[in-house]
Amino acid sequence: MSATPAPVAAAPAQRAPAVTRGSLVGLVVLGGLLVLACLLSLAVGSRSIPLGTVLHVLLHPDGSDASMIVHTLRVPRTALGLAVGTALGTAGALMQGHTRNPLADPGLLGVEAGASFAVVVGIYAFGITQLSGYAWFALAGAGLASAAVFAIGSSRGGPNPVSLVLAGTAVSALLYSVAQAILLRDVDTLDDYRFWAVGSVAGRDLDVLLEVLPFLLVGMLLAAVSASTLNLLQLGDDVAASLGLHPMRHKVVGILAVMLLTGAATAACGPVGFVGLVVPHVARFFSGVDYRWVLPYSALIGALLVIATDILGRVVVRPAELQVGIVMALVGGPVFIWLVRRSRMVRI
Template identity: 75%
Template sequence: MTTTTRTPTGAPATARVRRGSARGLVLLAALLGLAVLLSLAVGSRAIAPDTVLRVLLRPDGSDASTIVHDLRLPRTVLAITVGAALGIAGALMQGHTRNPLADPGLLGVEAGAAFAVVIGIHVFGVADLTGYAWFSLVGAGLAAAAVFAIGSTRGGPDPVSLVLAGSAVSALLFALTQVVVLRDIETLDAYRFWAVGSVASRGLDVFWEVLPFLVAGLLLAAVSASTLNLLQLGDDVAVSLGLHPLRHKAIGVLGVMLLTGAATAACGPIGFVGLVVPHLARYFAGVDYRWVISYSALVGGLLLVLADVLGRVAVRPAELQVGIAMALVGGPVFVHLVRRTRMVRI
């Protein structure tokens, strides 16, 4: 795909615009496979790659097999899944709002999940990760529904109003969360373990519980991807081409809610993924959202797996949770992307 620009002399010039390709997806998938192998091999006890492959294919009950299957495989699966979900949610959010700084957390999903977890701990005495996941998912859904209701006009959801409503609801829920945790030390201790954002100590049972919501979000994202390119041209142009902009925006926002809510329920709030990943995807895939969303899934999974590995080795023998490691990686990466003059714009 090419675009025509004007040179300083006024003559037309042709500039090539990046486009995604199946080759790029294959390359990213290969890199993700290497990152998975690294994730299964690296930790407090290093395991040789050939041993990892052997026990992965033929569990033998050895210490290495137990570590790979019971400890590292679940956290790797969750890192890939959550990274992909947050990456896609970020691409959808930025596309539908046409705001390059939009983040899935602006819908109030993370704040709603955090408040619900605090209520679950303080009122109902929930003390396990599975319980946190369900309270988190319900809270995320209710918060997103409230933002959706507040930010919708008679004609349907408005992207700008959704962002403003999300900011207001997030601030309110954050304040309420602080009121509860500051009044109860036990709730604070339990809450901060979940709120830091981690893929460690999670079993595959958490993955299976949130999987239906992730699948539903992915389906809505696939439906939304086919129309996002036209929506970038403006609502009037989209209507003239036979689209119903408000309906497609509602589908996209619902997809963001499901993906972000399920990811937050599984591992707690993890920042920067939904903000940074879409920019990386657009840098390599261009502005066609059919490619951007596909690239965002792979880049998100790859980035979160690598951040988790970094967290295991950065402060040995201790370990940084992936939410902290992601902030350490995501902040500089995003600053670098913003300062690049060649960065793809929405």
């Protein structure tokens, strides 16, 4: 009689790889890095100040040279970098989510072209020479250009992602062409304009930030409202509508948030490229594809990126400085090429 073979233990089931998800721990880590970057921004410059001295003069202003440098120059610069990075990172994530295009950038809505054109007109026709004046003209131009792109790229069913991109490209090309024609005819306008157009958080005081702050706050509020609906919109308008969502209404809210955030950031410091394009890819790598996590991750990473590049611009050619827009282009280009080659990171 043959022996009954012993039962073979079933092999443990192979678990599917877990999808990367955002977490509060990740947000806390990013927040800590951002606080450290802000402190370094207050300490590093043509004249370096020890962190202990920075903390002391922040809490107890004493009228010393270090106190004057920190409060008059570096606090406004750091606060503006924090606000601009947060706005552009959030706007980039919203833009890529609403267009379902991983290569979309907030500038595709014509915001930067409209702001640049309005600043040129303000300098050439109205003699505006103050940064506070640039901000209001840039806000108006960004709003009008975005509204034109939105109107051209929308149909009865609401804004079409492909049409928005095409309309934004056409409107941007037109506005940039007219602005360049004015600049070529007037050297004085070019001299004033290039100081704003280079993209810099230096030389701005808190008044500039306070002027655009209401637009930034409203934009962030609208972004928070649209975060949960973005996940459904990724399934397509028909599926989202069958689940009880009103696609057009939520697209309008999201695109309006992009207009306000990008327009206010551009008005405050000039055009700064690559933030809205690169940051959402990095955020999705750490947080996954749930936009309830992508948006806060993008906000913190955008702020961290702008402040870090501003610090880098202060030290690479010390005692001179490179503006954040220049450093961002030098850093953002290679980083974006690397991201594109890692196809897993650019897939939404």
